Each structure stands twice: as C-alpha cells, then as structure tokens.
Amino acid sequence: MSTANAMKREVGKAAAQRVKSGSIVGLGTGSTTAYTIEFLGERLKNGDLKDIKGIPTSFQASVLAKQFGIPLTTLDEVDRIDIAIDGADEVDPHKNLIKGGGAAHTREKIVDCLADVFIVVVDSSKLVDKLGSTFLLPVEVLPMAMTPVMAAIKKLGGVPELRMGVKKAGPVITDQGNFVIDVKFESIDNPAELEKTLNNIPGVLENGLFVGVTDVVLVGEVVDGKTVIREL
DSSP states (O other): OOOOHHHHHHHHHHHHOOOOOOOEEOOOOSHHHHHHHHHHHHHHTTSSOOOOEEESSSSSHHHHHHHTTBBBBBTTTTTEEEEEEOOOOEEEEOEEEEOOOTTTHHHHHHHHHHHEEEHHHHEGGOSSSTTTTOEEEEEOOOOHHHHHHHHHHHHHEEEEEOOBBBSSSSSSOOOHHHOEEEEESOSOOHHHHHHHHHTTTEEEESSSSSOOSSEEEEEEEEEEEEEEEEEE
16 A cells, blocks of 8 residues: 555544444545545444444445445434544645545535534645645536636636546536536635635535634654654
C-alpha cells in the first residue's frame, strides 16, 4: 500500500472508532471515507458496534455501505444525524473546507450540516493557509443554466470551467443529474460571503465551500516512517 493510502486508511479507521452504537451516521464520499465505511462494517461484523444506520451522501457511499453490511436509512425516516464523517479537498486553519472533488458536495453539505458532530478526515496534503490555494471550487448547476451561471461567475472574478468526464464523452453528471463547474478564484478572502453569493445565482444548486460546519478534523501524517493521526 502506498504511503498516501496508508494515511487515508489510518485516519479513516480513527474516525470509524468514534462512532457509537445506536447512532445515525452520515457516510461521506471519497477515497478516505471509503476506509471509514469499511471499518464501520468490520466493527458491526465483529460485534464491537451495534444498531447503527447510515445516510449515504452519494451512490458510491451507498454501494460501499451495502458491500460492508451497514444498514441504510433516509432523511425522511430519521429526525437526527448523530455523527457525519467525510473527506475534504482543502481545509483552512478555521476548519473551513472546499469539497466536491467527487461531485457529491450538494448531498454532503445537506448531511454534514444536519449532523450533531461533523468529523473531517484528510491527509496532511489537504491543509492550506487559504481556501482555493490548490483546488478549484466546484459549483453544481442545472444544465439549462450553465451559460448564464458561468457569465455571473466571471463577473465575480472567477474563471469557470465545465468539468468533463473521464472515460466518458461529455461533462460529469452529478447524482442529481446536474453539471459541475470548477472555478478558479485568485483569492478567496471571505469564504462565508462567497458561499452565499454563489448560491444566490439563479441555476446554482450548491457550491463546495463548507463554512462553519466542521467540528473535528483528523489529519493523517507520516512521522519517522510511521502514520500518526492528529486532531485539529
């Protein structure tokens, strides 16, 4: 296993250890939270964890949960989410995030914001001084509104680009059937304000700025050849 995957595995496992029996758990999307889902399944299988239900944030999370034996539920059927565990593409010193590399940020934001405790799992490469430093900002948009939304984003100083599929002709399609526009901003000085401004553009469903949502960040790092987990 590569060093990066080893870090992801250990931090995903550490987050899974924080889930208690009887919990409703928000199941995030991505390579790190895939390990969390795997370890939750292991804890259920060996009897260390009982009576949990998962709320997946994507088709990927749903498939993994079923694969590892985690019962699923929906927001229509529960009145709470005790804990949500998810990854991030960037984390700033205030625990604000950019998410959406997997095009699941709309569902992720719904689930993560509803959780009593939201834990972010990342490796140290995801830590930045300012959001937008290393990762483009994803914006989910209704297909019919793509052109006017891109024009509005340009007026805000952003450089928008439609995300195209890999091994697929045409654009990426979200689980909601929409497009993703990735935006480069020279500097995101006020993430909270930009989050609201983007979401007020007609045709925008949601963007990848998560401001004031995160409770705990677990960071996987390699120190002296060993993977260690630290908490922000």
